[in-house]
């Protein structure tokens with residue numbers, strides 16, 4: 298009997314990237330031909346503060362194994378203070394999912410500026426690795442939510 | 443800050459106080475729980491006619507509606523109103539005022555150290571009448587009454603925060619002829635001048651009710667551990683909220699859910715068959731009506747840090763879901779990361795409306 302080779306798990310990750318910094322960093326990383334995990338689907342937002350909790354929850358419910366929110370470094374937000382509010386909202390999301398035991402480590406917020414193409418590649422690759430290790434999300438595509 | 447001692451039942455004392463306020467023209471109206479019969483039917487009476495005061499039952503252990511919501515309907519008021527309300531209702535109203543859903547201007551708040559309230563079902567079945575004797579003796583002996591709401595049993599904020607007047611019930615002996623009224627604000631002292639009774643310069647001392655506090659804190663820990671056992675997880679969440687019929691009654695009665703057009707009832711959640719077909723092609727099956735878990739987890743994220751644990755949401759749930767216990771449990775955790783206590787201070791900003799430049803580095807992967 299031949300053993301079935303266990304199918305590799307391909308994580309699905311959604312990245313909400315701020316237009317003014319991280320999205321540009323993604324561009325830079327791409328044009329510099331850096332190796333970037335293909336697991337990440339990019340959604341461009343105008344500011345990290347655009348990412349509200351329903352957006353995050355719906356994305357998880359509809360099949361994401363991990364979500365990355367990335368914006369400008371503190372002090373550099375195009376709109377002044379958006380990323381500070383985003384950070385508060387993110388802390389809240391983390392805490393609620395943590396309190397319900399919903400694998401809050403599948404959600405990550407980070408700051409990547411337009412010039413940090415290298416860092417972008419690193420963050421995406423290491424987050425992909427982390428999610429790959431965690432395996433498929435238990436809330437991913439359930440039919441009873 | 444002073445204390446008035448009257449030799450009467452606290453409920454008689456407060457009726458006397460309200461009569462004084464109306465007779466002397468110091469307030470134009472009173473809002474307080476009112477008995478409609480001897481069995482336990484109550485409403486919130488909005489009263490200007492002094493003869494109606496006889497039916498006021500200021501400390502009736504029932505919360506028929508959250509007074510915080512009602513206060514949003516009647517404020518701002520052009521003249522002074524005296525309001526008798528539970529500590530959590532007052533905290534709920536402070537949270538609403540922060541959201542510009544009312545004002546405390548021209549409101550004299552009268553509250554008590556609170557022994558908790560009966561679930562609404564017991565009130566509408568008319569059985570609270572027979573239970574209250576026991577209820578008042580438990581107040582004196584600082585016991586948690588066996589029949590009150592689950593979240594009341596676990597409530598550690600039973601001493602009113604920010605009330606103008608606090609009537610001390612918990613831990614007071616001889617509640618048949620001992621009414622201790624603490625005046626916590628300048629306006630309370632001015633309005634109640636001439637009420638009579640014995641006056642001294644004492645402030646409320648939490649030692650009076652420390653025994654109950656200990657029991658409530660222990661009960662809180664027990665409740666939080668039992669309502670959501672083990673590590674949780676999506677199966678546990680579905681086990682709790684899976685019975686939900688989607689009536690949204692829990693958010694309608696909530697003093698914190700003030701949004702006139704709730705996102706979950708808006709066009710954003712109005713989907714058509716094409717949408718469901720797309721979902722079906724991905725998932726193979728769907729739960730309808732949709733978005734049940736999204737509603738509960740989303741609402742928790744939206745408002746749990748302001749939840750005052752009043753328990754109304756559990757009370758109205760037709761599916762018997764312990765909504766309040768779950769929300770309060772998560773709310774304690776969300777409020778704590780912002781060092782926030784709902785209703786503690788009108789000047790304390792709603793956590794998501796402010797920020798510090800350096801914070802939450804533990805959460806963010808810098």
Ligand code: SF4
Pocket residue numbers: 685686687688689690691692693755758759760761762763765
């Ligand atoms: S009151 Fe109960 S059934 Fe109605 S929406 Fe809330 S949890 Fe669901």
Ligand code: SF4
Pocket residue numbers: 593692695696697698699748749750751752753754755756765766769770
């Ligand atoms: S969530 Fe429930 S317990 Fe909390 S304030 Fe709203 S109605 Fe009261």
Ligand code: FES
Pocket residue numbers: 315316317318343344345346368369373374375376379380
């Ligand atoms: S504009 Fe980039 S985070 Fe606000």
